[in-house]
Amino acid sequence: MKSLFFRSGLGAAALVVVVFVSQGAFARTPQASQSAPDDLSVVGAYCVANGGVVENRSPYYNTNDDKKNWLRLTGSRRFCQFTKGDGSRIHVLLSTLYSEKPSLAALAYYAKVPLQSCNGNPASCYCSQLGGSDLFGGINLNGGGWVLKGAIDETLEACIFPDMSSIDSWGLAYHQANIIRGKNLKKVLRFHGPYEAKGK
Numbered sequence: 001m002k003s004l005f006f007r008s009g010l011g012a013a014a015l016v017v018v019v020f021v022s023q024g025a026f027a028r029t030p031q032a033s034q035s036a037p038d039d040l041s042v043v044g045a046y047c048v049a050n051g052g053v054v055e056n057r058s059p060y061y062n063t064n065d066d067k068k069n070w071l072r073l074t075g076s077r078r079f080c081q082f083t084k085g086d087g088s089r090i091h092v093l094l095s096t097l098y099s100e101k102p103s104l105a106a107l108a109y110y111a112k113v114p115l116q117s118c119n120g121n122p123a124s125c126y127c128s129q130l131g132g133s134d135l136f137g138g139i140n141l142n143g144g145g146w147v148l149k150g151a152i153d154e155t156l157e158a159c160i161f162p163d164m165s166s167i168d169s170w171g172l173a174y175h176q177a178n179i180i181r182g183k184n185l186k187k188v189l190r191f192h193g194p195y196e197a198k199g200k
Helices: 001-008 012-022 039-048 092-097 103-110 122-129 171-175
Strands: 053-061 078-084 091-094 143-147 156-158 164-169
Touching: 001 156, 001 171, 039 053, 039 078, 039 092, 078 092, 078 103, 091 092, 091 171, 103 156, 103 171, 122 156, 122 171, 164 171
Parallel strands: none
Antiparallel strands: 053 078, 053 143, 078 091, 091 164, 156 164
């Protein structure tokens, strides 16, 4: 089905959505992507039980400058970080990890849409190709991301989709090239993608 949509000229993000809309996945509920309970301790416990670490990250702008010039933005998000024996890591938003219903981030992970030609940061470019964004303030030299000061991945490039689901951009980009960073999310995402049933 993927090759059919590429031949017809639809973009990568359209592919991810069209495949699931055609199967009626979004027709059941207007908030299909979010089924995590309000009590985030339950979701955090699920992360830890599956070998992850819960990280509370804050959005910052201007992270390419000296730290004293970083601009702390409002809000925060909790991610589950999985680390593999080789030291590689992948981050997934707790609500994306725990949802039993489809989210755009999970669908992007399962679909493994091939990376097209990019200039600059390939992970950020790939995120944009999928219909998400990890850019703070648009394309600029200031930079930005989800920060946990003192962490190995201090500034995280999280690919956030219009339904607010998120997996880190590098994790998505490596996965489409059949490289597993941190953990194979197919084993821990509570939403199981349709490609699994089809043997893809």
